[in-house]
Amino acid sequence: MKGTIARRNFLFSIIGLTLATPVLSQENQTVLVVGASGGTGRFIITMLQERGYEVVPTSRNPERAAATVGGSFNWRRMDLTSRESVDGAVRDVDFVITAHGATEAQGRNDPEQVDWIGTRYLIDVAKSIGVKHYVMISAASAGNPDSPLNERFGNVLIWKGRAEDHLRSSGLPYTIVRGPGLRDNPGGQKPIVLEQGGSGRRLLEREDLATVTVAVLNNEAAMGKTFVARNADDGASIELQEQLQGLLPD
Numbered sequence: 001m002k003g004t005i006a007r008r009n010f011l012f013s014i015i016g017l018t019l020a021t022p023v024l025s026q027e028n029q030t031v032l033v034v035g036a037s038g039g040t041g042r043f044i045i046t047m048l049q050e051r052g053y054e055v056v057p058t059s060r061n062p063e064r065a066a067a068t069v070g071g072s073f074n075w076r077r078m079d080l081t082s083r084e085s086v087d088g089a090v091r092d093v094d095f096v097i098t099a100h101g102a103t104e105a106q107g108r109n110d111p112e113q114v115d116w117i118g119t120r121y122l123i124d125v126a127k128s129i130g131v132k133h134y135v136m137i138s139a140a141s142a143g144n145p146d147s148p149l150n151e152r153f154g155n156v157l158i159w160k161g162r163a164e165d166h167l168r169s170s171g172l173p174y175t176i177v178r179g180p181g182l183r184d185n186p187g188g189q190k191p192i193v194l195e196q197g198g199s200g201r202r203l204l205e206r207e208d209l210a211t212v213t214v215a216v217l218n219n220e221a222a223m224g225k226t227f228v229a230r231n232a233d234d235g236a237s238i239e240l241q242e243q244l245q246g247l248l249p250d
């Protein structure tokens with residue numbers, strides 16, 4: 001992990017993904033990260049910790065998450081399929097980042113339960129406790145009823161689209177980062193492109209998705225915006241902050 005972090009820091013510097021963004025001081029600022037045990041979530045919590053945030057990762061199974069992710073984190077138990085569980089876990093935090101997703105096409109942990117109903121609980125509780133910025137990882141094509149992915153995986157894009165709409169109308173300061181097809185090669189190797197619109201087969205390394213998600217947190221240039229993050233095969237890297245500034249608000 002140390003090697004990964006050193007490599008990433010080096011890559012940050014050479015490709016200009018400077019995180020010296022106009023953010024408020026992050027000292028004593030607490031971030032709840034949902035889906036922290038996942039492929040993207042585990043990068044997110046490490047990056048946040050490196051930047052000085054207090055990190056509260058959540059999992060349905062904190063013991064298993066602590067053992068598989070490692071590091072030094074105080075895991076909080078939360079299952080989005082239970083309103084009581086969400087009410088109990090979402091407290092005393094300044095920010096929320098979500099990187100969770102349903103685990104089955106149909107059943108107790110399907111997209112309707114997790115990506116819509118559970119996410120709606122989470123947004124509502126975040127609103128009630130005055131969360132300052134809610135960053136949601138969603139999916140490219142969220143809200144598109146015609147994508148074949150809906151048939152393959154429990155109408156996932158329809159439910160993610162509903163959750164996006166709920167967040168946009170919640171009154172919370174928010175940012176929605178839409179991921180395309182995610183992969184597990186090292187991040188920082190290819191340019192990251194942030195775009196609104198666009199289509200076709202797009203890919204992004206999970207580590208790069210985490211970089212974007214952490215960069216937008218508490219960042220004025222990202223507030224009220226929805227966009228897709230993807231890797232480009234070649235071309236120049238443009239600083240994330242410059243790209244964020246060029247995106248349109250919803």
Ligand SMILES: NC(=O)c1ccc[n+]([C@@H]2O[C@H](COP(=O)([O-])OP(=O)(O)OC[C@H]3O[C@@H](n4cnc5c(N)ncnc54)[C@H](OP(=O)(O)O)[C@@H]3O)[C@@H](O)[C@H]2O)c1
Pocket residue numbers: 034035036037038039040041058059060061065078079080081098099100101102103109114118137138139140178179180181182183206
């Ligand atoms: N996979 C793709 O190609 C793709 C494409 C576009 C967008 N996305 C989105 O990108 C994000 C990151 O994806 P990923 O593939 O890196 O994630 P992942 O590895 O599949 O991790 C999913 C996470 O969701 C959590 N989770 C599942 N059910 C839950 C529940 N009922 N309550 C609370 N947490 C629950 C799991 O935590 P525990 O098991 O520890 O509870 C796990 O940490 C997700 O929002 C995903 O929908 C993925």
